[in-house]
Amino acid sequence: MNSNRLVIAIDGPAGAGKSTIAKKIADILDIEYIDTGAMYRAFTLKVLNSNIDINNLDEILKLLDTTTIEFKNRHIYLDGTRVDEEIRNNIISNNVSQIAKIKEVREKMVELQQKLAISNNVIMDGRDIGTVVLPNANYKFFLTASVEERAKRRYKELIQKGISNITYEQILEEIKKRDEIDSNREVSPLRKSQDAYVIDTTNKTIDETVQEIISIIEGR
Numbered sequence: 001m002n003s004n005r006l007v008i009a010i011d012g013p014a015g016a017g018k019s020t021i022a023k024k025i026a027d028i029l030d031i032e033y034i035d036t037g038a039m040y041r042a043f044t045l046k047v048l049n050s051n052i053d054i055n056n057l058d059e060i061l062k063l064l065d066t067t068t069i070e071f072k073n074r075h076i077y078l079d080g081t082r083v084d085e086e087i088r089n090n091i092i093s094n095n096v097s098q099i100a101k102i103k104e105v106r107e108k109m110v111e112l113q114q115k116l117a118i119s120n121n122v123i124m125d126g127r128d129i130g131t132v133v134l135p136n137a138n139y140k141f142f143l144t145a146s147v148e149e150r151a152k153r154r155y156k157e158l159i160q161k162g163i164s165n166i167t168y169e170q171i172l173e174e175i176k177k178r179d180e181i182d183s184n185r186e187v188s189p190l191r192k193s194q195d196a197y198v199i200d201t202t203n204k205t206i207d208e209t210v211q212e213i214i215s216i217i218e219g220r
């Protein structure tokens with residue numbers, strides 16, 4: 001346990017509400033928020049922009065060696081350029097799991113994530129935070145929701161962003177495929193840590209979930 005610091009891990013599948021909830025908790029508790037999915041997304045952006053075949057492991061690893069990923073004030077920088085918006089494109093969502101299952105990619109990201117958590121009070125969200133990245137976190141949460149509800153949320157987000165050339169059914173299929181790859185990969189698959197609190201957010205508002213987590217942390 002990190003006795004003198006507050007370290008919170010949040011894991012779960014796409015669309016369970018992790019990042020929205022983690023940001024709110026970070027604000028309430030005045031601690032750092034680290035979005036580890038953004039890091040895998042940023043590297044995926046680099047791979048797609050460099051026109052190399054997504055199955056060409058040698059080329060991907062070469063690219064990894066010359067990649068820097070940083071967070072500054074909750075913004076993500078890829079090789080010095082801020083990429084918050086580009087990494088949310090659907091083309092990234094549809095390719096990221098393919099990149100995130102590569103062992104060397106995970107090793108580099110996990111090392112970076114652990115460094116970011118070394119001296120700060122943090123809340124970190126992802127797929128393997130409670131199991132691999134921060135196994136000694138003081139609090140671990142596993143957020144879930146039905147796949148239909150998660151697809152509905154993602155669809156709504158895209159519509160709000162003005163993206164209309166995609167259907168709910170497509171999103172549902174994409175999320176199912178991503179869940180499949182993330183849960184079945186060899187290196188640190190999406191798993192609930194044994195000691196995590198499970199929260200099903202299907203019928204809960206964001207604020208209800210935030211309150212539930214805060215109550216647990218404050219021991220109420």
Ligand code: CDP
Pocket residue numbers: 013014015016019036037038040041093096097098100101125126127128129178182
């Ligand atoms: O926001 P959303 O739930 O769509 O996904 P994300 O948290 O941005 O993560 C994007 C992808 O990165 C996931 O589907 C995983 O393939 C990968 N990821 C991972 O493998 N390990 C993490 N700790 C975080 C994300």
